[in-house]
Amino acid sequence: MTAPLAIGLMVPANNTTMEGELAAWLPPGSQVRRVGIPRGKALLTKETMPAYRDEAIALARQEFAGAKLDAIAYGCTAAGFISGPRGDAELAAKLSDATGLPVVTTARAMVKALQHDGAKRIAVVTPYQDAVNAQLEAFLADGGIFVLRMASFRAPDVEALCRITSAEVLELARRTMGPDADALFIGCSQLPTHAILGGLAAEFGRPAWSSISATAWDLMRLPVPA
Numbered sequence: 001m002t003a004p005l006a007i008g009l010m011v012p013a014n015n016t017t018m019e020g021e022l023a024a025w026l027p028p029g030s031q032v033r034r035v036g037i038p039r040g041k042a043l044l045t046k047e048t049m050p051a052y053r054d055e056a057i058a059l060a061r062q063e064f065a066g067a068k069l070d071a072i073a074y075g076c077t078a079a080g081f082i083s084g085p086r087g088d089a090e091l092a093a094k095l096s097d098a099t100g101l102p103v104v105t106t107a108r109a110m111v112k113a114l115q116h117d118g119a120k121r122i123a124v125v126t127p128y129q130d131a132v133n134a135q136l137e138a139f140l141a142d143g144g145i146f147v148l149r150m151a152s153f154r155a156p157d158v159e160a161l162c163r164i165t166s167a168e169v170l171e172l173a174r175r176t177m178g179p180d181a182d183a184l185f186i187g188c189s190q191l192p193t194h195a196i197l198g199g200l201a202a203e204f205g206r207p208a209w210s211s212i213s214a215t216a217w218d219l220m221r222l223p224v225p226a
Contacts, residue, residue: 005026007032011035011076012036014039014158016190018215019034021212026220033069035063046082052076053079060072064098071103073104074104074106077211078132080108082135083107085139109215109219111145114143119182120146121148121181122147122148123176125152125185126151127164128152129156130152133152149178164192173196177204177206181206187211189212194212
């Protein structure tokens with residue numbers, strides 16, 4: 001059994017899901033210290049990303065530098081997709097430089113988890129608009145993963161995103177997944193998946209990942225300090 005972890009979590013200020021679900025997926029006794037990155041009601045775009053990124057780095061330095069933590073989880077999935085693989089890696093490096101801690105990003109954790117399972121052709125469920133969905137697909141393709149089918153709630157704003165329930169996610173996942181897909185991925189760290197992911201994996205006999213479960217998995221793979 002992996003030892004308990006102390007994690008600094010960075011998510012959009014509106015995120016009400018990831019803190020509790022991340023703790024539930026981490027080893028018993030783990031602690032999650034959440035910091036919300038300010039944002040408006042609109043969804044993230046390429047135009048708003050630079051200011052959002054800079055705010056995240058400043059908050060990480062303020063809240064986590066010198067803290068007794070094992071790692072930082074950067075839990076804004078869409079921000080990773082919008083930035084692209086290189087931009088996501090650059091942000092992780094800047095957060096690490098600002099805090100002196102290892103950093104796991106949700107976007108990269110998604111790719112690592114699917115690659116670990118040998119998934120090449122997957123089904124995807126998201127809450128995003130088409131532009132972000134296209135960036136998600138490109139992010140996966142960079143890791144050698146092809147999207148067979150993608151279904152989206154296309155939430156028009158943050159308030160609509162936060163109203164999506166686990167039952168709705170379950171229904172859309174069942175309509176999207178199929179025997180031709182190697183795995184299921186449910187994107188966005190706001191979507192609640194802890195109560196349904198195991199059942200979906202058992203139902204389809206295939207791996208089922210979410211943004212939050214992949215982040216927890218990647219955090220538990222970090223080297224243990226000597």
